[in-house]
Amino acid sequence: MAIDLVLRRDWNARAPRGDYTQLDSTKGVKVHYTGGRVDPAIVSDHSRCVALVRSIQGYHMDGNGWIDIGYTFVACPHRKVFEGRGLYHLPAANGPGLNAGHYAVLGLVGDSGLLQPPDGVLHGILDAVQYVRDHGRAGKEIKGHRDGYATDCPGEPLHSWVRRGAPRPGGGDGTPEPGAPPFPGRLLKYPPVMRGQDVRTWQARMRERGFDLAADGAYGAESREVCVRFQREQGVAADGIVGPVTWRLAWEAPPG
Structure with missing residues (x-):
């Protein structure tokens, strides 16, 4: 499946407050999570994904004082990939001295609320990874934000997936692997029974x-x-x- 790219104009991104630093090539990608609560309702309502990406951009620009959202791309549960800073632009999210080494790709999960990345988020991250390899001179590395930087990001579920080699859910084309039933679509939890x-x-x-x-x-x-x-x-x-x-x-x- 080709990348389902949501361009900046399509998510109503604010214009950057300055010029990006040029990024000619990278060793690969660093994977991130939001570090805050993500409303599980985004799984069934894509408009909430758009609103969340816009709020992240606002926080990065108005709270952190960055020129733009800190990520290169953002993957949502609907297997859509939002254009952040985009190709050949230095990200800001990897940490001081580390931004030139990797593009930064955010998966829309957090440290509360939506914790476990849905398959659409994992597919979206990998679609973004392939895109920066094909078009942005990115190397083969896929690492978590915490790899080389003192942070909890990208959280245990995403980092565990990265450590396992960031496998494509259900195999290369998204079809279920033999013996692994499709996720039933609801979270199994207690209470109640x-x-x-x-x-x-x-x-x-x-x-x-x-x-x-x-x-x-x-x-x-x-x-x-x-x-x-x-x-x-x-x-x-x-x-x-x-x-x-x-x-x-x-x-x-x-x-x-």
Whole structure:
């Protein structure tokens, strides 16, 4: 799938307050998250993604005093990629002395609210990575913001994905991998108890992985406890919620 690029004029970006510093080439890309709360409602409402990107630009320009949004591109849950500073322009988000080394790509997840990156965000990040490789003289590196800089960014779920080699969800073209069911589209969490075939499918997979858990289709306290243990094993946010990342890891992660 070609990149679904949202140009600056299409998201009503403010004009930069000065001239960008030229960036001729980079070693690759640094991946970021917002560092704040992201409303989970953006997953079903793209207009909220647009509003969030505009608010990030405003904070960077008015709060940080930067000439523009600090990122090269921004990926949202709808697999759309917002043009930030764009190609051949020095980003500002990687940290002092580090901006010339990598382009900066933000995934629209945060440290609360929407924590687990939906597949659309991961696809969008990788679409942006391929775009800067094809058109922006970027190298092969994909790293997290925290790699070489003291920060929590891009958060545990995204950084765990980066450490695993930033795989394309479901394989190269976005189709589900054999044996890995598609994410059911809702977060499995407790309380209250959630019931359904999707719960039973996840519970059965946890049993296959060696956890003592009944596959009864009811996601309660016992399921949440198993989920937290599994998430800690995998180095992702241990929130007890089965989101897209935790669901995918249940099938893709090597046995513990």
